[in-house]
Amino acid sequence: MLSKEPYKGTRDFYPEDQFVHNHIFGVIRRVVEGFGYQEYNAPMLEETALYAAKTGEEIVGEQTYSFTDRGDRQVTMRPEMTPSFARMIARKRHELAFPARWYSIPNLWRYERPQRGRLREHWQLNVDIAGVNSIHGELEVITTAVDIMRGLGAKDDEFEVRINSRRFVEAFFADILGLDETRAYRLAKLIDKKAKISEEQFAEQGRSIVGTPLYxxxxxxxxxxxxxxxxxxxxxxxxxxxxxxxxxxxxALLGQGGVGNARFDPTIMRGFDYYTGVVFEVFDKHPDNNRAMFGGGRYDGLVGIFGVEPISCVGIAMGDVTAYNFLEVRGLLPKYESNAKLYLSTGPGATFEEVWAMAVQLRGEGIAVCVELDNRKLEKQLKAADKLAVPYIAVIGGDEVASGMLKLKSLTSGAITEIGLKDLPAFLQKN
Amino acid sequence: MLSKEPYKGTRDFYPEDQFVHNHIFGVIRRVVEGFGYQEYNAPMLEETALYAAKTGEEIVGEQTYSFTDRGDRQVTMRPEMTPSFARMIARKRHELAFPARWYSIPNLWRYERPQRGRLREHWQLNVDIAGVNSIHGELEVITTAVDIMRGLGAKDDEFEVRINSRRFVEAFFADILGLDETRAYRLAKLIDKKAKISEEQFAEQGRSIVGTPLYxxxxxxxxxxxxxxxxxxxxxxxxxxxxxxxxxxxxALLGQGGVGNARFDPTIMRGFDYYTGVVFEVFDKHPDNNRAMFGGGRYDGLVGIFGVEPISCVGIAMGDVTAYNFLEVRGLLPKYESNAKLYLSTGPGATFEEVWAMAVQLRGEGIAVCVELDNRKLEKQLKAADKLAVPYIAVIGGDEVASGMLKLKSLTSGAITEIGLKDLPAFLQKN
Structure with missing residues (x-):
């Protein structure tokens, strides 16, 4: 027997689920396009070498879908978008206008045990700017993230931007703590998993890396x-x-620009190995969803690994699953709405052809119409229209065809409006 | 050295490419939503068994990306969407409102030698209706395809709907030609590849299957x-x-509904094994692009293979590559337009913070604004704004901040408009 379930760790998006997905990414598109970001996309398969270089060992070795294709190439289903972004910037390094403000909403794959907020297939907004050297790049991408949170319905006191700097961390580790590269790397990884281990474990491992006097x-x-x-x-x-x-x-810039909920947090490290400057995360402060929704930072070295002149980059990303969880715990999930405004049914004395012609005319005027195709019992049609959340139904009989006057029934209130076919588009656009 | 090229047979979508992609699928969304279709999506990986049943041997055995996951499951990167659609309908067979009018625009994978119009990764519109028994289902999905062609800019005499019926073919093969199942299957496959082989080859193989007297x-x-x-x-x-x-x-229904460019074509077979009734293709008639742009048909048996009560389905699909080729040969490719209406630059006597505040204000009024972040030479900024197709640039100096009056320069005509910050949103929305 064939399974009806989706593959482990993935989701089917039924129309009601896709509606929420479209709501989330609709808000996002409006916001990022308001900053002048342009949409791009890259293939879902890339050669494995693209990730091996800079993503971090754990992710490539254990958490990706990698395989050999029939032409003996090592390929990986993209676990993140930034390497593809850098590859594309490098590919047209001498043709593009800079700064390049780009965004994408790819589907990404991770091979791991599915758990709350972590699935095998997910979608992710990626907002990146290439070619900005000053801290204004960080200001801009952080502001897009804050505006997205606001656009999704968050109040400023419900979330927080936590900011750190890899340059500070590097200087602190080397110049103050006197760590060599290996120990510095181990300490960074320890801080990265601070929230997942006990205070005792953190202190014990921290002491062993930093040394007791400096701990x-x-x-x-x-x-x-x-x-x-x-x-x-x-x-x-x-x-x-x-x-x-x-x-x-x-x-200072964030505060002057109206972003008051940003604070310094020296424990923000970001997992990937390519960050070189400021790093940040946007946290939902709700106790049931206390996790990073956005994460990003500056990665000035990544484009250069393709053998072209390096270019400074800052980016930020947000997954659809955390966004969904945020809307859920905050009671901000949108109510499903149908695209179709009207369900048209064939009644006594009219033919299907006459009703279909009416639908063709209404669609020509920009009204989305569902037509009953199998002439089922009216009761069944009403039930279907209601379940689909179509707001109005009209039964077209011989009288309606002759007079051009329709009885429009509201499926929410049950109220009936008599209206001419001519006036229908304006009425449905308003109601 | 890391490669800058995308994986073989796939495409990078730079913003200008994504703009065309969004144009194509924007037209499509408007049209299909006008018929009441709801968007859905499914995972990009499915268990291989899903395709083995009904897609056709050649496709599953030789043309898919299939591999074993770390949990020893046989999985396949979806080569088409219809099996996932049928699986999802089957999964909620008793909860859904019928007819279910669904559409999706998934990325699909085929393992094959890349050639014109055929790539390894492509996107495809899928429009399907489940739960309609009458020929009105075919009328509806064919009409959506015709309206999409019109929406993309095609005139009715530039394309053609070619229609056949698997039920007719079956009866013709069995009752008139007297073929058993094996020979009927071979003949169907032969007709399916008619366009790709010579007339002699077709006749020779046809004679050997049908027999000389009936050929x-x-x-x-x-x-x-x-x-x-x-x-x-x-x-x-x-x-x-x-x-x-x-x-x-x-x-008759198509003609009455305004679709005059449909004709019977007994050579239309459609490759997949799951079609059970009417099948159709939409052909571009341009000599440089003479190929099927849409293909589809009725497949009443597919949902039933999941062990639930069967339900009648009709669907149609169109790939992005053929759509792109159509727009190209017809000269209908849209000209790239920027989301951003204005490029804001910091001039003498003003601070970046003052300009950023102005941008925050304009975005709040719905105007998309790019801000110069690195204070480069004005010449460089003009070049960048022009390359990005941003229509206007304004340099904000001390005078502009003090007076609130901007000098707006058109990057197409070079004309300068003096305008107050207050009047700017209305001006940019109009121009």
């Missing part, structure tokens, strides 16, 4: 809730470090 | 251009066969 300094830095606080803990001269200056500028 | 009857039937012509060739009693009656009804 208290490290631990108190990890607790700093602002740049000012951080500067009070660290040596005075560190306050003038370029990464600290840059973070200060970014917070 | 002339078969051959002249294959030339019939209308039902009437067919009925003059075949025995008189065949004119009353239900499949012939049904085809006659369909042509």
């Amino acid at each position: 208290p300094l490290f631990a108190s830095c990890m607790e700093a809730g602002s740049i000012d606080e951080l500067c009070r803990i660290l040596p005075l001269e560190f306050a003038t470090h370029p990464s600290i200056q840059e973070l200060g500028d970014l917070f | 002339p009857l078969f051959a002249s039937c294959m030339e019939a251009g209308s039902i009437d012509e067919l009925c003059r060739i075949l025995p008189l009693e065949f004119a009353t066969h239900p499949s012939i009656q049904e085809l006659g009804d369909l042509f």
